[in-house]
Amino acid sequence: MQTSHAQWDDAADWYDQNMGETGDRLNSGIIRPLILDMLGDLHGKKVLDAGCGSGYVTAELAINAEKVTGTDFSANFIALCKKKYADRVNLDFTEHDITSPFPFDDTSFDAIICKMVLQYVPNIHTFVTETVRLLKDRGELVVVVDHPFRAAYFNAQSEDGPEDSLSSNRPRTKIGLWGETELTWYARTTSSYIQPFIDAGLQLTELCEPLEQTDSNNPIPFSVLALKFTK
Numbered sequence: 001m002q003t004s005h006a007q008w009d010d011a012a013d014w015y016d017q018n019m020g021e022t023g024d025r026l027n028s029g030i031i032r033p034l035i036l037d038m039l040g041d042l043h044g045k046k047v048l049d050a051g052c053g054s055g056y057v058t059a060e061l062a063i064n065a066e067k068v069t070g071t072d073f074s075a076n077f078i079a080l081c082k083k084k085y086a087d088r089v090n091l092d093f094t095e096h097d098i099t100s101p102f103p104f105d106d107t108s109f110d111a112i113i114c115k116m117v118l119q120y121v122p123n124i125h126t127f128v129t130e131t132v133r134l135l136k137d138r139g140e141l142v143v144v145v146d147h148p149f150r151a152a153y154f155n156a157q158s159e160d161g162p163e164d165s166l167s168s169n170r171p172r173t174k175i176g177l178w179g180e181t182e183l184t185w186y187a188r189t190t191s192s193y194i195q196p197f198i199d200a201g202l203q204l205t206e207l208c209e210p211l212e213q214t215d216s217n218n219p220i221p222f223s224v225l226a227l228k229f230t231k
């Protein structure tokens with residue numbers, strides 16, 4: 001089986017084509033307005049977008065922010081972002097795996113966003129401690145993940161077989177990205193996305209769970225768990 005790194009590297013061009021500059025239906029309709037609202041006014045702020053993918057969110061944040069840095073462990077995503085946004089002076093991109101310390105100084109950022117990444121990461125501990133190190137005082141972190149109730153549903157249906165515990169950190173496989181790509185992911189509970197950040201010293205200041213409209217063709221609504229923490 002491919003590594004998670006290879007899965008994302010291979011998906012980079014396809015992901016970029018499908019997301020474009022505004023995101024697909026769910027991203028543009030549900031996640032984008034939510035995170036822009038949670039981040040608030042970014043004028044004069046330095047922002048880190050951890051796991052930036054094709055960079056369309058990173059680029060949008062840079063319209064108002066003073067400077068935005070996008071990081072991703074996929075060299076293909078980073079190369080694509082550098083090429084697409086070569087003329088944007090307050091945007092830069094760096095290859096980095098979120099399970100290791102970031103190559104940035106302490107208190108470098110006013111805001112950090114990590115959107116739809118942590119469900120694909122085997123261990124979030126380093127990211128948790130790094131966010132505390134990298135944020136300025138009163139800086140804000142916005143984390144968005146696939147909603148854990150969907151993880152529970154997919155866990156129950158999984159070809160790998162359901163598990164007793166959703167927080168075992170066992171890698172699981174799903175067909176993602178518009179049904180085209182095999183992706184390694186981790187089924188976690190809501191508290192396992194919240195408590196580590198609180199234990200590390202951040203305060204949970206907002207929690208949102210937007211729900212897509214359901215119908216008989218779409219009985220399990222798309223939803224995300226969106227969390228805002230303040231240092």
Ligand SMILES: C[S@@+](CC[C@H](N)C(=O)[O-])C[C@H]1O[C@@H](n2cnc3c(N)ncnc32)[C@H](O)[C@@H]1O
Pocket residue numbers: 004008009019050051052053054055057071072073074077096097098099114115116117120121
């Ligand atoms: C669903 S995409 C989200 C991309 C972007 N945040 C967005 O919302 O469009 C997941 C991203 O996480 C990145 N990723 C997965 N595991 C990672 C890791 N360990 N370190 C850094 N990036 C990772 C992938 O390369 C991919 O770009």
